Amino acid sequence: MKKNWLIISRYPKRSMGRTLDVHRTQTSRYHPQPSWTVRNKQRASLSFFIVVIFFAVFGMIVFTELFVIDERNRNGGYTMRNGILLYRSHQEKNEYEEDLQGDNFPKALDNGIEALLAGEQFGVPIAADNLKSQGYILPNSMGTQISSGSQINVPLADGIWQNVAGTTNKFFVYSAYFDRREPFNFIRIIGATKTRGHDPVFCRFWYPLLEKNSTKYISTNTTANVKVIRENWNLKYSAVYVNCPLKKGQAVPTAVSIFSKPSPTPTNTLIVNNFYNETQLPTKKYAVCVKPLHYNYDKMMQIVEFIELNRIMGVEHFVFYNHTVGHQVDCLLREYISKGVVTLLPWDLDLLSQKEIRTEGLFAAMNDCLYRTMYRFSHVLFIDFDEYIIPRSKPTLPELIENLQRQRRGPEVGAYSFQNAFFYLQWDDDEWTQDTQDVIALNLVTQKKTRRKSKLHPHKQRSKYICRPEKVVEVGNHFVWEFIRGFVSYNIPSDHGILHHYRICEFGGDDCVKQASTVDRTAFKYRTELVEAVKSVYDNNKDKCDLEDLYMSERQQIAAVPFIDIFNKDFKRLLDPNTR
Template identity: 25%
Template sequence: MQIWLMMVKRRTFPLLIASALAVMVYFIFTLPRSQPGNHQHLYPYHVSDQSITPVNDTKHFMVGAYKEHRLEGSSVRIISIFRRDSVQPLYCVFYCGSHWANGTKAEVQMHSDHFGFHFVTTDVLCPNLPDCNPSHVTLATQADAKLAQNQTFLRIQNLVKREEEEFQFNFTVCWSNLFGDYNNVLQVTQTLEMYKLLGVQHVVVYNTSCGPDLERLLQSYTQEGFVEVVPWPIDQHMNPSRGWQPSEHGGDIHYYGQLTTLNDCVYRHMYQSRYVLLNDIDELIAPYQHQTLPQMMDVLQRQNPKAEVFLIENHIFPKSQFEPSGRFERPRWRDVPGINIMEHIYREEPDYRIYHPSKMIVRPRAVEQTSVHSVLRNFGQTVKVPPNVCHIIHVRVPLRGGLTKKELHEDKRVWDYEKQLVPNVDKALEKAGLLRM
């Protein structure tokens, strides 16, 4: 103790600390380092932090791995993107929490909707293994686990099968996909604020790219916790199409991989959200006989107790037709890029003589595979919701361009929410720094 006090008095204590740090640095940089292989019993070496992960030695990609609680014999479902003309035998290799398991043959299920493009959304089903409670999985061209350990693994999600009363969200909206320089800030803000008023708690956006103002808006909503942005760099892996016909639009995959993101979003929220709405960023699924979506769905579910998929008609509101009074032509919104949906109250009557697409509200636990306008495989019944109960408000270029204003239907449903909607939109734009004072 006397020596210690003498060192402090003589101000040699800082020198002592410096010497100790020097010794620590020496040992850190000179002692042999353990190799990744020495920790294989603790954790997989490569774990992907990307939304699109290439499968080694193939032309395929993994997107998300999910514990499958509904199918007997299947342990994990991997949502993937496969090149249709290049399918080869693949093996599921699991990391079982304390050990690796040799690969088991994967069951490859390519979705029926691909519209003729080279790449298709694909489910890969991995079988149950005895004595394995997997935390990570990968796809490999060889069954030997030692060889597969150099592959990139996905974390398995949905490990816990939660009950509805445990879900984080009641209603989640899945938007896909955002690409190009899309910068429709005002319409997106109005739609998000409308969804809040309608009872939605969570909105998911798969984003390849967008305009700078919309990027700021989405960041603001993300910080708030209402929006989740999933990076979707599909253009780094292939040439995505901007359309649905390869002969007309070219590219390798339909609409920037829209079918894949819809399926992935369903599985992401299978045990997080009671309902999932599958629609586009410029569409609003709106109830017409109820104030909120929860009120509407409670009634529809009682009327259709076995229904799991609810089809909602798409109704076009031409952006070329304006409400004549200029009631919502607000000066504060004039410099905000995008469409003001409150100015467009005229609705086309769908031509039921031809195919009329719908979007969906689904209970995700009943969906196995989905397309854009209908599910491909599901475990329950499908119900078409009457348009007077609910339909989509879709403000865009007219579908039936020859119709005059007199031939359109006046539809002011959004105006019913005016008192809360207008100030909420102002606050959201101000918060994102997109509204001039």
């Protein structure tokens, strides 16, 4: 007993029952109780068993899901092909068999197609060798379902909005371009459709059967991938890319059509633009892209100043999109078109601006211009009519970019970003306007408005850019959204150049003029040459285009009249008895 009481004395705060347990553990020889170590082992074994059961159940769930997905791919749903997520339904199975979509074209179909290409089925006098000589790929690598000897019901077109029939929501396509950049070749189509939940569509490639003056075509079908262009302001409809993949070695088609499941007969046919020419890649060729002209745009002095000043700074060509313009601008643009200075494309998108899609679908126009200028111009400016990228350290943009590129170290540049500076129109004209009666000079905003906001916007906020189009995948309003791999945007220091933005206060009213400002006469270096160029265009087209007369403002007229003339006029009025 003494020994047991000694054990109890070691645990004075425990209950008697617990003490007796200890006593029994130590005194019982024939009925030993499990120790704490044994109990811990039992608990560990139970935990391990629970973990094994959990992973077994989880594995069964994963296995079941994989089996169900495989069944879905057979009967319809989503599947991955060539790195693109595609949709297939059970009803499409007959028309778009997996065998026909695969890389190995069925041999059973090869013989029929070769006979077709040889003109045996439709009486077309053409041999397969003729197609080979034109660069066409024969059936082994040509692709999916081939229909041949057919006529295209819709005229081939480029740069015109066309409807995709049979879709649940509005779906339009505008232009098509061959994109040869990695990782694989495909036809990239500029379109517009619903931002979320767009309809699945398919591509039909058209290849002519005859070398010249052919109205017969063979065609191949493939599934399209619709990619929404990022800037859509969360509106119902958005600009989109419709991407149609080409197989390895497949020839670039002459045209492409987009169609939906219920409409196997296409209601649109787009010419495929292929501007790549390895021996004639452009160098130091600059172009400008501008969003669609709308609201019957007719500011004839603004557009002439815009074109002529940019030409002085090194730009060779301008791409505009015509939604609605007035008669003066229309006439002037026709003159520029005849000289090869301007490309003007129709823009009649059947979507409500600002309600269904952002500002006349401007992001479709901007990205169309990106691909339309690719491989034709080395650099492209994306700006508006009230904006000018003005170089400060060099006289022209090509000289500026060349100098900056020579000094730069680091990743390859795909675009050059310029900070925005507001030249608010509510601020007074520069003082030189009080000493001239030159109506041309007095109507040039870059010369008379020289006060700007002191603080520049950061890059990507109101900034604009010059890009190398072949290095870009998708452009936005103020910056490039996506480059090809390895290229980045270069933020240009303000001492080399900034964006001059001539506009009224962006939030309405006149409070903006209270902000800190500075006088910036950088654009003065172009004044003499600009005035002469604008005057020449105005004088040569005034009668032909019925251009309005130019006037000085009331303030300018008063400032331009010599003081002695004002004094004499007032003195004569005082002497006139009729005014007494």
